[in-house]
Each structure stands twice: as structure tokens, then as C-alpha cells.
Amino acid sequence: MLSGGVGGARFLQGLLHAQGAAGTDTEITVVANTADDLWLHGLKICPDLDTVMYTLGEGIDHERGWGRRDETWSVKEELAAYGGEAPWFGLGDRDIATHLMRTRMLDAGYPLTQVTAALCERWLTPGFGDRLRLLPMSDDRVETHIAVADDDAPSGRRVVHFQEYWVGMHAAVPAEAVIVVGQEKATPAPGVLEAIETADVVLLPPSNPVVSVGTILGVPGIREALRATTAPVVGLSPIVGGAHVRGMAEQLLGAIGVEVSAAAVAEHYGARSRDGVLDGWLVDTADAELVPRIEAAGIACRAVPLMMTDVDATAAMARAALELAAPAPPTRPAG
Amino acid sequence: MLSGGVGGARFLQGLLHAQGAAGTDTEITVVANTADDLWLHGLKICPDLDTVMYTLGEGIDHERGWGRRDETWSVKEELAAYGGEAPWFGLGDRDIATHLMRTRMLDAGYPLTQVTAALCERWLTPGFGDRLRLLPMSDDRVETHIAVADDDAPSGRRVVHFQEYWVGMHAAVPAEAVIVVGQEKATPAPGVLEAIETADVVLLPPSNPVVSVGTILGVPGIREALRATTAPVVGLSPIVGGAHVRGMAEQLLGAIGVEVSAAAVAEHYGARSRDGVLDGWLVDTADAELVPRIEAAGIACRAVPLMMTDVDATAAMARAALELAAPAPPTRPAG
Numbered sequence: 023m024l025s026g027g028v029g030g031a032r033f034l035q036g037l038l039h040a041q042g043a044a045g046t047d048t049e050i051t052v053v054a055n056t057a058d059d060l061w062l063h064g065l066k067i068c069p070d071l072d073t074v075m076y077t078l079g080e081g082i083d084h085e086r087g088w089g090r091r092d093e094t095w096s097v098k099e100e101l102a103a104y105g106g107e108a109p110w111f112g113l114g115d116r117d118i119a120t121h122l123m124r125t126r127m128l129d130a131g132y133p134l135t136q137v138t139a140a141l142c143e144r145w146l147t148p149g150f151g152d153r154l155r156l157l158p159m160s161d162d163r164v165e166t167h168i169a170v171a172d173d174d175a176p177s178g179r180r181v182v183h184f185q186e187y188w189v190g191m192h193a194a195v196p197a198e199a200v201i202v203v204g205q206e207k208a209t210p211a212p213g214v215l216e217a218i219e220t221a222d223v224v225l226l227p228p229s230n231p232v233v234s235v236g237t238i239l240g241v242p243g244i245r246e247a248l249r250a251t252t253a254p255v256v257g258l259s260p261i262v263g264g265a266h267v268r269g270m271a272e273q274l275l276g277a278i279g280v281e282v283s284a285a286a287v288a289e290h291y292g293a294r295s296r297d298g299v300l301d302g303w304l305v306d307t308a309d310a311e312l313v314p315r316i317e318a319a320g321i322a323c324r325a326v327p328l329m330m331t332d333v334d335a336t337a338a339m340a341r342a343a344l345e346l347a348a349p350a351p352p353t354r355p356a357g
Numbered sequence: 358m359l360s361g362g363v364g365g366a367r368f369l370q371g372l373l374h375a376q377g378a379a380g381t382d383t384e385i386t387v388v389a390n391t392a393d394d395l396w397l398h399g400l401k402i403c404p405d406l407d408t409v410m411y412t413l414g415e416g417i418d419h420e421r422g423w424g425r426r427d428e429t430w431s432v433k434e435e436l437a438a439y440g441g442e443a444p445w446f447g448l449g450d451r452d453i454a455t456h457l458m459r460t461r462m463l464d465a466g467y468p469l470t471q472v473t474a475a476l477c478e479r480w481l482t483p484g485f486g487d488r489l490r491l492l493p494m495s496d497d498r499v500e501t502h503i504a505v506a507d508d509d510a511p512s513g514r515r516v517v518h519f520q521e522y523w524v525g526m527h528a529a530v531p532a533e534a535v536i537v538v539g540q541e542k543a544t545p546a547p548g549v550l551e552a553i554e555t556a557d558v559v560l561l562p563p564s565n566p567v568v569s570v571g572t573i574l575g576v577p578g579i580r581e582a583l584r585a586t587t588a589p590v591v592g593l594s595p596i597v598g599g600a601h602v603r604g605m606a607e608q609l610l611g612a613i614g615v616e617v618s619a620a621a622v623a624e625h626y627g628a629r630s631r632d633g634v635l636d637g638w639l640v641d642t643a644d645a646e647l648v649p650r651i652e653a654a655g656i657a658c659r660a661v662p663l664m665m666t667d668v669d670a671t672a673a674m675a676r677a678a679l680e681l682a683a684p685a686p687p688t689r690p691a692g
Contacts, residue, residue: 064399064461096429100454104479115450119435126399144439 023225024159025054026234027070028087029260029267029330031077033227036336038078040344049153051217053244055229056134056158057166057202057237060185062108063101065121066128069185070234071138072120074156079145090116110190133161135211155213159238162208166233168277169199184233197277200232205240210247218247223347225340226257226300228267228328231287232274239291239299248299254347256302257291258339259284262328263308285312285319293320302346304328304339322346358560359494360389361569362405363422364595364602364665366412368562371671373413375679384488386552388579390564391469391493392501392537392572395520397443398436400456401463404520405569406473407455409491414480425451445525468496470546490548494573497543501568503612504534519568532612535567540575545582553582558682560675561592561635563602563663566622567609574626574634583634589682591637592626593674594619597663598643620647620654628655637681639663639674657681 292298627633
């Protein structure tokens with residue numbers, strides 16, 4: 023599974039729930055987006071890796087969907103009192119311990135993949151053993167920056183880190199361009215290509231198609247691996263009824279010239295039979311009328327409820343995705 | 358004033374109180390011990406600088422005497438859950454913000470003196486303007502290590518950082534030796550020698566004679582500056598009635614072969630007239646019988662109450678120290 027943060031983590035919970043006891047033999051590799059990562063106050067912060075890790079390790083704040091539960095905010099308060107940078111970023115005290123551990127290991131020379139594995143020994147190993155692996159998409163620095171209009175700048179635009187656009191500015195101004203710094207020189211993290219190559223199924227959860235799944239696909243080699251794998255590749259639309267389930271994301275589709283529709287996103291990913299990466303695509307029942315258009319693009323499509331309102335609803339989505347990936351064998355004719 | 362942590366900071370509060378409104382023209386330079394400093398979790402921690410800064414900036418936890426008031430401990434709890442190093446060290450969340458700011462500036466290449474000045478802009482500038490300067494004793498890395506007996510080690514001893522001995526082991530085993538790593542190559546921080554040279558009076562508060570005042574005096578150039586200044590140098594005994602006011606310190610005097618007595622510490626510092634650094638020394642009234650012995654060593658001595666029970670008692674100690682430094686002019690004979 024490729025994954026962004028909150029949406030990917032919730033879908034993964036549903037997938038695990040859907041597998042139930044039968045899933046105890048299932049091996050899942052989660053390849054998480056790291057283009058949202060940032061350095062703040064000397065700390066390396068990996069929001070998507072942490073959201074997946076905390077969600078599956080029962081450490082997440084369920085209401086916010088990110089960060090630690092029972093969180094305190096003393097460090098953030100004090101950093102602001104010192105006039106520290108980026109006071110808009112939600113940096114909780116418990117969360118900071120993760121960043122301190124991570125930064126220390128990175129400074130010691132360990133690649134992010136190994137650092138992530140070490141952190142997961144606390145969060146994932148007790149519950150999942152070796153069956154659930156969390157990998158960053160790359161050990162290299164890849165960072166999404168957003169160009170926004172700025173009348174005060176000589177060029178008329180200003181480029182900010184994705185987190186500043188998303189969290190600091192609440193995506194309240196149009197994104198004129200998405201620039202993924204370092205992407206063309208990045209290589210997939212160890213294990214990523216092998217996981218795609220040897221998978222039985224590859225899932226694209228309803229994560230952001232531009233700054234989550236899009237940045238993973240943009241790491242040279244990953245798109246090619248998805249096109250080459252023998253596993254079916256099935257995605258779930260993050261757009262429901264012509265609106266993004268997580269609202270602000272619409273700004274980003276506009277920046278890459280993609281219409282805000284479940285069909286347009288499917289066409290953007292494209293069919294594997296036509297230079298794309300998808301074999302199947304789930305849209306919400308509200309978008310059922312788009313199914314023929316998507317199938318016309320060479321992508322198998324079903325309309326099912328796609329709102330992750332609770333873990334049962336999400337598990338049903340996961341089952342629908344797995345069914346689309348591997349249709350039940352036709353029932354043997356009677357007699 | 359040379360200063361350790363808690364004792365030095367409390368004495369400084371008394372000194373400021375004693376000066377009162379009359380002290381608004383007084384310029385005070387505090388040269389703080391940095392040999393207790395340590396790196397933990399990738400953060401540079403300077404306990405004595407911070408204790409002075411927080412105490413004078415009204416941010417200290419009065420009960421503990423160190424660290425921030427209204428402190429929370431979430432980061433420490435989480436670091437321990439990750440199996441992080443030194444779980445015994447009291448690293449509060451608010452305090453960590455200071456260490457993050459400091460570490461960031463040090464990593465950017467600023468020397469500790471400038472980093473300290475930047476942090477003091479929050480804590481000291483609003484209340485004191487330019488009248489109170491806090492300087493580290495050195496910008497160089499100087500670290501007190503303690504040798505303790507260890508039957509499991511081939512040499513029969515083990516060397517630990519001062520903080521591990523003091524905080525981690527509660528100084529519960531004898532200190533066999535005090536090793537101040539880096540001291541002989543250190544140079545005094547910018548401003549330290551000039552402050553001593555141009556002072557009207559130099560005060561040694563009742564800080565630890567081995568690991569606080571002793572390490573400052575050990576930075577090449579500082580002892581010489583104290584011997585050369587035209588200012589009187591007056592100290593206050595941290596030993597009262599043959600016991601250290603802050604108990605564990607007795608272990609350290611033993612390690613350098615100095616008897617636990619107000620007179621022995623004075624003799625250890627020595628008289629300026631005899632290759633030492635002291636002109637005057639205050640002992641507690643409980644040690645009044647030691648005054649002749651100390652004066653015989655060439656050091657002017659008075660016995661006054663030396664327990665810093667509250668700010669008024671501490672202010673009285675500061676006044677007594679200033680009086681010993683600059684005796685009131687003899688009253689003019691009547692007529």
C-alpha cells in the first residue's frame with residue numbers, strides 16, 4: 023500500500039479490520055509519503071510516517087487524526103515565547119520525543135528507513151511482529167513546495183514549504199504550482215521496489231493524489247515498478263461527489279490542472295494498459311454515474327460507499343478494493 | 358560574580374534584593390560554570406546557565422530550585438518509552454524548548470556566549486536591560502567527569518559524566534577523582550577577563566568549590582585575572598558547621614583531598630597575598646571559631662548567618678560580603 027497520512031492510516035486500519043483473524047498471515051508493506059517532511063527547531067519531522075505509526079500503534083489522537091493522544095503543548099508554547107519559527111505547526115510534547123529520537127539517529131548517520139524501523143519497534147512490533155512493515159518512500163530528501171501569489175514579491179509569487187501552505191496558511195490562497203524539490207534525484211528506499219514487485223495486490227488508499235500518492239509515484243522507479251508488477255493495482259477515490267473528502271486538497275488538484283472529480287483523478291493516474299498505474303478504481307456511490315467514463319479509460323470501476331466514518335465502513339471499503347483486485351472466481355454452474 | 362547553579366542563582370537574587378533601588382545603576386556580570394553541561398538526546402543542556410537565567414527571569418520552579426515552574430514531563434516520559442538514554446535526568450518540556458533554541462543556534466555556528474545572550478533577551482533583558490550580563494565561563498567544551506569504584510571494570514574504576522554521578526547515582530558512592538575534560542585547553546569566554554579586570558568587587562557565592570567555582574577557576578586565565586584585578590575578591594562558605602549546605606557536595610571535596618570545613622575551603626582557595634584568590638571569606642556564625650584560623654591564612658573573615666532560607670536572609674549575606682569587600686570608611690573623630 024502507498025500511503026499519505028491521515029487518510030492512508032485510517033484506510034489501513036480498515037484493511038486490518040477487514041482481514042480479521044484471517045489476516046494474521048497477511049504481510050503488509052506500507053510505503054509512506056515523506057515529501058511533507060520538514061525540519062523545525064532542528065528536529066526532523068515526518069508527519070505521514072508518524073501518523074501511520076501512531077494510528078496502528080494505538081498512540082494517535084483519534085479526534086484530530088494526527089499527533090499523540092493525551093498530548094501536552096508546553097514546548098510549543100515556550101518556543102513561541104522565544105520567538106521561534108513556525109508557531110503555526112502543531113508540535114506536541116509527546117510527538118517531540120519521536121522527533122528527538124529520529125533526529126538523533128539521522129545525525130548518527132542511519133538512513134530514514136532504518137530509523138523508521140527502530141521507531142516502529144515501539145509502535146508496531148508488539149502488535150504486528152514482522153507482518154507490518156512501514157517504509158519511507160525514499161531515504162533522500164524530497165520536499166513539496168507550493169508557489170502562491172504574492173504581490174509584494176518581484177516575481178509576483180512566493181514559494182513556501184507544503185506545511186506552511188497547508189498548516190500555516192490553511193491552503194486559503196490558490197496553489198499556483200507544486201514543486202517537489204529533490205524528487206528527480208531521489209531513489210526509492212530499500213525494500214520499496216521489491217515490495218511492489220512481489221506483492222499480491224497494491225492498494226492506493228484515498229490519500230491526496232497530488233501531495234501524498236503523487237509524490238510517491240514521482241520517485242523515479244516507483245511508477246515503473248507499479249506498471250511492471252504482476253499484482254493488480256487498485257485505488258480508492260479521495261473525491262466524493264465532486265468535492266475532496268479532506269477539503270483543502272482541491273487547491274492542489276487545480277495547481278496540476280486536474281478537475282476535482284473521482285473520474286478525473288482516475289484518468290490522471292491512468293490505466294496500466296495505457297501508460298498509467300491503475301487496474302481498478304473505487305468511486306463513491308454518489309459518483310456512480312462516473313463508472314462508465316472511468317471504465318472507458320481502461321480502469322475497472324465499482325461504486326461503493328467511500329466515507330471512512332468508522333472502522334466498519336472503512337473495512338467494507340478495503341474488502342471492496344480487494345474484491346476489485348481479485349474478483350471471486352465465477353461460481354461453478356450447478357450440476 | 359562567579360556562579361554555579363542553584364546556590365549561585367539564589368545568592369544573586371539576594372544580592373539584587375540588597376541593592377534595591379540603589380542598585381539600578383549597578384552592573385553585574387555573572388560568569389557561570391559550564392562544566393556541568395551535557396548533550397542528551399541531541400540537545401545541549403547548560404544546567405547552571407539556565408538555573409541563573411530562570412531564577413532571575415522569574416521562570417524557575419522555586420521548590421526544586423532548578424527547571425521551569427508549571428513544568429510538564431511528557432517528552433521525558435516518551436523518551437523513556439523509546440528506551441532513550443539517561444532517563445534519570447530531569448528534562449522538563451518547557452526546559453526542552455530552551456535546549457532546542459540553544460542547540461539550533463550552536464549548530465548554526467554561534468558560540469555559547471552569543472547563544473546565552475540571545476536566550477537572556479527573553480529572560481533578563483525585560484527586567485534588567487544591560488545591567489545584568491550572564492556569561493558562560495568558556496565557549497569551549499569543558500566537562501566534569503567523576504571516577505567511581507567499579508569492581509566489574511578491569512581498572513577497578515569507571516568514569517562517568519558529572520550529571521550521571523550527581524543526578525543518576527545521587528553521588529551515593531565515593532568520588533575517587535574529579536577529571537575536568539578539556540579544561541586545560543579552554544579559554545575564558547569573551548568578556549570574562551575584562552569583567553574581572555574592571556570590577557569594583559568580585560564575589561564567589563556559596564557554590565560548590567569543586568565542580569562549580571573550582572571549574573571556573575580552572576579555566577586558564579581566570580585564576581590569574583582574579584589575582585591581578587584591583588577589585589577585592591570575597592567568597593561565602595558553602596560549608597556550614599562542618600557539613601555542606603547542599604549535602605552531596607562533601608563527596609567531591611573528599612575527591613580533591615580537602616576537609617569538609619569552612620576553613621579548609623578558604624585555605625583551598627587561598628589568600629591573594631599568598632598565591633590564592635581570596636581577600637575575604639564569610640563563614641556561618643556556627644563556624645565563628647574558625648575565623649582566627651582563616652585570618653591566619655591571610656584572608657579577612659567574618660562570621661554571619663549563611664543559610665539562604667529566604668531572600669531577606671540572602672540579602673543580608675550579600676550586604677555582609679560587600680561590606681567585607683569595602684569596609685565602611687572610619688567615622689571621623691568628633692570635633
